[in-house]
Amino acid sequence: MLSRVLQLAAILCLALAMAAARGHPSPQSAVLLEGRADSVRAEVTLPLDELALAFGRPLVEVPSNRVLLADAELAAYLAAHIRPVAPDGRAWTVKVGKVRWLLHQRPADVVAFVTLRPPAGAPLDRFTLNFDAIAHHVQSHIAVVTLRTGEDSMPRIAGTLRFGQRSVTVQGADPRWWAGSLDLFRLGMAHIAEGADHLLFLLTLLLPAALLVKNGRWHGYGGPRHLAASLLKVVTAFTVGHSLTLLLGATGTVRVPEQPVEVAIAASILVSAAHAWRPIFRGREAWIAAGFGLVHGLAFGASLRELELSGLRLAAGVLAFNLGIEAVQVAIVAVAAPLLLLLARSRFSVYGRRIAALAAGAMAVMWIALRV
Known part of the structure; x- marks a missing residue:
């Protein structure tokens, strides 16, 4: 009897020791x-x-x-x-x-x-x-x-x-506030260059930039000055919109779940495709670009927020990242402008524009379905 008690005591002590070891x-x-x-x-x-x-x-x-x-x-x-x-x-x-x-x-x-x-x-x-x-x-x-x-x-x-x-x-190990700005400039370039949805929205919105409106339809070439003015207004408005929410998102002031932002970006392409098919907000393209630019900027800001920058480093980082985005946008518009000019003056202008709008709309619908 005594030996069994001693055995139980030994087992209990061992169990307590193991529990203590696990608890520390x-x-x-x-x-x-x-x-x-x-x-x-x-x-x-x-x-x-x-x-x-x-x-x-x-x-x-x-x-x-x-x-x-x-x-x-x-x-x-x-x-x-x-x-x-x-x-x-x-x-x-x-x-x-x-x-x-x-x-x-x-x-x-x-x-x-x-x-x-x-x-x-x-x-x-x-x-x-x-x-x-x-x-x-x-x-x-x-x-x-x-x-x-x-x-x-x-x-x-x-x-x-x-x-x-x-x-x-x-x-972020370098204590100098401008450190890493070149890398963030490149990151901004890569983000917009690899972001097919961002570029597709901008290009689809610019499809009818060289055209005039008559009887509620796209009709006639407006000339190079009209094209230049349209490009400048749309691209500037888009830049202002996404720059604002990029800053708010990078600082954490505005936080929006990723899924609704991605769905809204795809929806912006669908709206632009409908407008390229037939004018639905004639003369207000800049406002549409600015409004949807706010949505696109939320996606930009989310990627920058993950770097956890602060102070002057944050300001320099946001500026460098945004300049990288703008550099790619300017390059894309510079390539697209002469193509839009040729398309507007071509006898196949209507068919080319509508095929491009239809393709962009189909892509947008597919993205919306996948992201929902």
């Missing part, structure tokens, strides 16, 4: 990144007990608290397990500097200050950080990567590294 989370590492003029400073905090598991031996002598691991050995270890990579695949240089052993706190930590420097020509503002210190041996280990862009700014989480995810893309 494993210490995690922390990597605080801070952008400098030509490098990124990383403050790496590692829990000492977990680090000892990675090395496979005690790192501190108890109870004297004598450190058994040389700083140079720790520096070599960190240099092997911190691997920043530029967007083109080139490795950054990693230099481990000062090391601090925080042995009088519980749990004890070791903190290393590391300088990360990009290769020549690589951007400081965007790189991939590969980090598997401790985690290469302790697979359940977690590391939290945060980013601070100024001494007085609050760090923001760049990513959490855990099993199966040992790298994180870091953006």
